[in-house]
Amino acid sequence: xxxxxxxxxxxxxxxxxxTNFRRAELESLADLYNIDIDFATYSxxxxxxxxxxxxxxxxxxxxxxxxxxxxxxxxxxxxKTLEELHESIKSQPFIEHYKQxxxxxxxxxxxxxxxxGSNKYSTKDRIKQIESFGYLQFEGKIDLKxxxxxxxxxxxxEPISDNIAGEKPTHFIFGRxxxxxxxxxxxxxDLKKRPYKGTxxxxxxxxxxxCNIAQVKFGSFMYDPFAGTGSFLVAGGHxxxxxxxxxxxxxxxxxxxxxxxxxxxxxHYDDSNKFLDVMTMDFTHNALRSNLVIDTILCDPPYGIRExxxxxxxxxxxxxxxxxxxEIDGEKAYLRKDYIPTKKPISLDLxxxxxxxxxxxRLPINGRLAFWMPTANDENIxxxxxLHSHLELKYNCVQEFNKWSRRLLVxxxxxxxxxxxxxxxxxxxxxxxxxxxxxNFN
Ligand SMILES: C[S@@+](CC[C@H](N)C(=O)[O-])C[C@H]1O[C@@H](n2cnc3c(N)ncnc32)[C@H](O)[C@@H]1O
Numbered sequence: 001x002x003x004x005x006x007x008x009x010x011x012x013x014x015x016x017x018x019t020n021f022r023r024a025e026l027e028s029l030a031d032l033y034n035i036d037i038d039f040a041t042y043s044x045x046x047x048x049x050x051x052x053x054x055x056x057x058x059x060x061x062x063x064x065x066x067x068x069x070x071x072x073x074x075x076x077x078x079x080k081t082l083e084e085l086h087e088s089i090k091s092q093p094f095i096e097h098y099k100q101x102x103x104x105x106x107x108x109x110x111x112x113x114x115x116x117g118s119n120k121y122s123t124k125d126r127i128k129q130i131e132s133f134g135y136l137q138f139e140g141k142i143d144l145k146x147x148x149x150x151x152x153x154x155x156x157x158e159p160i161s162d163n164i165a166g167e168k169p170t171h172f173i174f175g176r177x178x179x180x181x182x183x184x185x186x187x188x189x190d191l192k193k194r195p196y197k198g199t200x201x202x203x204x205x206x207x208x209x210x211c212n213i214a215q216v217k218f219g220s221f222m223y224d225p226f227a228g229t230g231s232f233l234v235a236g237g238h239x240x241x242x243x244x245x246x247x248x249x250x251x252x253x254x255x256x257x258x259x260x261x262x263x264x265x266x267x268h269y270d271d272s273n274k275f276l277d278v279m280t281m282d283f284t285h286n287a288l289r290s291n292l293v294i295d296t297i298l299c300d301p302p303y304g305i306r307e308x309x310x311x312x313x314x315x316x317x318x319x320x321x322x323x324x325x326x327e328i329d330g331e332k333a334y335l336r337k338d339y340i341p342t343k344k345p346i347s348l349d350l351x352x353x354x355x356x357x358x359x360x361x362r363l364p365i366n367g368r369l370a371f372w373m374p375t376a377n378d379e380n381i382x383x384x385x386x387l388h389s390h391l392e393l394k395y396n397c398v399q400e401f402n403k404w405s406r407r408l409l410v411x412x413x414x415x416x417x418x419x420x421x422x423x424x425x426x427x428x429x430x431x432x433x434x435x436x437x438x439x440n441f442n
Contacts, residue, residue, distance in 0.1 A: 073175030117165035214370035220295035237274030403441035
């Protein structure tokens with residue numbers, strides 16, 4: 001006898017924001033937990049995605065840390081009207097089985113609506129609706145606080161115009177809640193409520209999404225080489241990684257005071273045990289030992305908007321010939337604590353080349369590098385994404401603004417045998433993003 005495990009049908013209810021990033025997040029989380037998902041019916045235009053999965057545990061794993069979904073439900077039925085919905089539920093082959101399993105569990109009903117505006121139903125209407133499900137014959141007690149099973153009626157509306165919601169739902173879906181997503185963390189990590197932040201801080205939602213697409217794992221080691229105020233570090237810590245950052249600007253790393261620095265942010269989120277440390281360091285002169293394996297690299301390199309991109313070194317090295325021996329109070333000047341090293345400008349191309357080279361050397365096979373890169377939306381200028389022969393470019397997710405965009409580039413280290421295309425060491429950008437930004441892209 002073959003033992004083929006029957007899959008169950010689930011409904012994934014997603015959010016209609018950052019849809020360019022949504023599939024990448026869902027795929028990355030599925031891959032992280034070894035879950036096979038058929039995306040054939042997935043559409044960016046819809047918040048609903050029906051999937052077949054092995055079990056509730058698989059559904060929970062997949063969705064528990066997702067940011068761009070709301071929840072996943074065991075599917076019970078759907079229809080254009082409430083009557084059609086009831087007929088659909090009654091006709092499902094699995095329904096008698098489901099009724100038996102959950103019969104004695106405490107339960108409650110919840111209502112969700114998609115594009116319906118504020119709730120149009122009175123409590124009395126809702127009670128009537130709940131009673132119309134009487135044929136399900138639940139015998140458990142109703143528990144509004146700690147119900148074991150939460151049944152959800154999702155109502156979908158077609159808006160009459162951009163600002164006017166439809167009068168009545170045009171579609172009803174009914175299911176048993178299996179797992180809510182991690183979307184509430186977007187509010188928890190909202191920059192407005194963060195003790196230490198600055199002009200470079202990266203918004204919470206996309207920081208968390210970046211961690212998911214980069215597959216930042218519990219107990220792994222994550223590094224942000226351009227840490228600034230540590231936005232990606234706190235997001236990585238939230239997902240259980242041990243995080244470490246560096247930045248050429250010591251002021252960013254140190255913060256404003258004892259209560260306003262990266263470490264105090266971790267305290268605020270009760271994640272101090274995830275924060276390894278930060279250090280002042282030029283990424284291109286990296287001091288991390290070369291055999292240190294870094295599971296994930298996630299960052300937001302300098303765009304050169306507020307200041308030009310700088311690395312340690314002299315613009316005119318001739319000027320410094322012979323000066324390395326200068327001493328102050330018997331100590332070599334460059335070894336003193338108050339020594340401020342000279343810096344020289346570098347192009348974004350060269351910095352990103354360094355980042356890809358570093359990732360190819362330090363990431364384990366299948367480890368991910370994810371970083372944000374800005375681009376001007378000039379029609380006549382092609383965006384050339386950096387490529388490295390060991391790294392597979394897995395995602396290129398674009399966030400569009402009016403005249404510019406930024407993209408999250410995600411690479412997987414496949415090692416030397418991958419032999420992929422490369423443009424490392426070539427000049428790729430034909431425009432200076434900083435100049436275009438300050439000329440308002442005109
Ligand atoms: C776009 S910001 C990143 C901000 C960060 N994500 C945050 O949450 O604040 C880029 C950062 O790179 C740093 N940086 C610039 N050049 C660098 C270099 N050569 N090495 C390391 N950090 C550098 C800047 O000081 C700045 O903090």
